[in-house]
Amino acid sequence: MIEQRRNPFQNNQLHREATEWFVKMRGDEAESHRPDFERWLARGALHRTAYNRIANLYSAGKRVDWDNLPPARPVRGAAKRLWMTGIGAAAIVGFVAWRTVAVPMLPNDSGIHSASIEATRNLGAVQYATRLGEIRTVKLQDGSTLIIDTDTLVTVDFSETIRRLRLEHGRARFEVAHEARPFIVDAGEVAVLARGTVFDIAYVNGQEVQVHLIRGAVDVMRRGGARGAEATRLNPGEGLLYDGGATPRLSPPQAEPADEWPTGMVEFRKAPLSDVIAQMNRYAVTKVRLADPTLGTIEVSGVFRIDDPEALSVNLAQLLGLEIQRASGEIILTRRMK
Missing domain, CATH: 3.55.50.30 (Phage tail protein beta-alpha-beta fold)
Structure with missing residues (x-):
């Protein structure tokens, strides 16, 4: 018999934990919480699912015009469920907004340093995660395709002026749709800028970051470096490895196509x-x-x-x-x- 005080689902404990982590990872001190957050996610697929539900509910709540809702026409038996869903979304939006604005946060400059690229913050960010053995394909709102490898977590944060993503850990393939907004992917200390291209990024051990360009062109540079620091331009087939050394290691173009791990x-x-x-x-x-x-x-x-x-x-x-x-x-x- 399971002891109730050790049951993570007792009294919606898992839901509350996911909400708390969502709030922490929205704040400017997110990096300091990241090791504990990733250990919490690694406990199992249920934890990742609970977190994604909170993120999706928050995103849905942000899109609702609460002041101009049409008159309710509930169907018998469904009114209570609709009312509870609305209250839940509003509560999460309000709670996260309060924690973000009212609670003091320390500044944290984690953006890519470039004269033409400024880090922006969009509270509508969504995270996608995969369990062990899973390979998942996600169609993003701009038409880009995100292919997520096993045991991977990606944060997608689009604003009106920039498309920004962060590979928290794992590996992903990015098939970027053409449009005016820059498309930037952060992984560890590395930032990749691309427009209308296909590339892989792997960040699997907390230190090494591997970038491999399949089609198009990308610029790769260290995050947090000097403003105006020179970026490395990759050609199709080339790869770049950041392993903590002073300079990244460049691999020559491959005569054969890249491996087909998404299949x-x-x-x-x-x-x-x-x-x-x-x-x-x-x-x-x-x-x-x-x-x-x-x-x-x-x-x-x-x-x-x-x-x-x-x-x-x-x-x-x-x-x-x-x-x-x-x-x-x-x-x-x-x-x-x-």
């Missing part, structure tokens, strides 16, 4: 088995482990479905002459017994 397929070319396992585990609830670390140096080539770790483990075992063992909730690849 769940990834091509490996003489990749160490340890790298393949690391990518596979990003999608896996049941993790895969090598019994002998020296197996990690085995080279792997081929196109595999990365979002099905169970099937990929079987394929790798057959391809490399390994055996599969299962113990303590994990899949173990080991050398075949002679």
